[in-house]
Structures are given as C-alpha cells and as structure tokens.
Amino acid sequence: MVLTVVEGRVLKYGDNINTDVIYPGKYLVFTQPEKMAEHAMEGLDPEFPRKIRDYGLVVAGKNFGCGSSREHAPQSLKYAGCKCVLAESFARIFFRNAINIGLPIIECKGIHSKTDEGDRLQIDMEKGIIKNLTKNEVLNFKPFPDFLLKIFRSGGLISYLNLKSKTT
Numbered sequence: 001m002v003l004t005v006v007e008g009r010v011l012k013y014g015d016n017i018n019t020d021v022i023y024p025g026k027y028l029v030f031t032q033p034e035k036m037a038e039h040a041m042e043g044l045d046p047e048f049p050r051k052i053r054d055y056g057l058v059v060a061g062k063n064f065g066c067g068s069s070r071e072h073a074p075q076s077l078k079y080a081g082c083k084c085v086l087a088e089s090f091a092r093i094f095f096r097n098a099i100n101i102g103l104p105i106i107e108c109k110g111i112h113s114k115t116d117e118g119d120r121l122q123i124d125m126e127k128g129i130i131k132n133l134t135k136n137e138v139l140n141f142k143p144f145p146d147f148l149l150k151i152f153r154s155g156g157l158i159s160y161l162n163l164k165s166k167t168t
Contacts, residue, residue, distance in 0.1 A: 004125040004149055006084045006104060007133075008056025012117040017044065017060055018067030019094065023076040025068075033079040040076035053081045057121055060087040061112045065094020074098040074105075084123055086111045086130070099148060102156030106130070108141040125149060 021043035023036070030036050041048035052058070058077065064087040065073060074097050077085065084104040088111060098105045106123060108130060115121070119134040128143035144152070154160035 004152065005122065007122045008083050010057050010059045010115050010117055010119045010121060011051055011055045012115065013044065013058065013060045015061035016063045016066055019065060019070055019073040020067050022065065022073040028072060036072065036076040037079035040080040049080045056081065056083040058082055058085045059111055059115050060085065062088045064090050066091040069093040071097045071101060074103045075101050078103040088112050099151060100157040102152055104152055106141055108139055110139060114139060125152065
C-alpha cells in the first residue's frame with residue numbers, strides 16, 4: 001500500500017530522460033523485480049539503485065519518461081525503491097504506466113529549479129503540497145483526484161481492480 005504523504009531526499013536529473021536510459025532495452029528479458037531494480041537508471045546513473053534507497057525521490061526537468069511505451073521503466077524505479085518521481089512534465093505514456101503500476105508521479109512547475117540534490121521533501125498528494133523541508137519552501141501542484149489516490153493506495157491498477165471486485 002502506498003501512502004498519500006511521502007517524504008524523502010532528492011536525487012536530481014535533467015530534461016528528456018527517456019525510457020531507454022531509465023531501463024535499457026537489453027534488460028527487457030528480466031521480469032523479476034530484484035533484477036529490474038538492479039538496472040534502473042543504468043543508462044544515466046549506474047549508482048542509482050544504491051542511491052535511491054537512501055534518497056527515495058527523483059526530481060527531473062521536462063519530458064521525463066519520453067521514448068518507448070514500456071512499463072519496465074516505471075517498474076524498475078519502483079522496484080529499486082523510488083517512492084515518487086517529481087518533474088516539470090512527463091511523457092503521457094510514462095505517466096499512465098506509472099499510475100498503472102502504483103508509482104506516484106507528480107507534475108509540478110518549478111520543481112527542478114527550486115530543489116537541489118539532497119533536499120528533503122514532504123509531498124502530500126491529497127492536498128497538492130510539496131514542502132521543501134531543507135529550504136523551508138512550499139510548492140503547489142494539482143492534487144490527485146480520488147480515483148487516482150485509490151489506485152496509488154492499492155499499489156497499482158490491477159491491485160485496485162482486484163480489491164474493487166471483491167467488494168462488489
């Protein structure tokens with residue numbers, strides 16, 4: 001179950017981080033979560049799987065997740081221990097894939113310029129508030145609608161649908 005308030009430290013990346021960098025195509029044969037986690041962000045930051053466990057959050061610029069439509073990219077981030085990805089903007093298919101697998105992603109204008117690597121953030125997905133606890137600043141984003149919060153709380157779309165079918 002994913003909480004709707006997330007806290008962690010920032011690992012910062014730039015614009016146009018594509019899915020081939022997030023999860024290189026040569027690893028598509030791996031479907032086990034632990035193997036996928038080992039190769040998350042390998043094309044950009046080979047130390048990512050180790051660092052994300054200590055940091056928890058990814059902050060990026062514009063167009064995060066561009067490229068191919070593979071689900072492996074958000075899955076590898078989630079399996080590596082990423083609690084949330086915050087970016088100026090996302091490629092639409094990456095956005096949808098992340099929701100489907102239960103990886104919280106937040107589009108927030110100004111997030112890249114207003115955060116530094118290592119900053120501690122607290123994110124409230126219900127209220128649409130990002131508190132930079134390091135700099136004592138607040139950013140706002142459009143809060144998630146209730147149906148998306150339910151998907152995140154369930155751990156992804158399939159889990160949500162399975163829970164929903166048991167209650168109807």
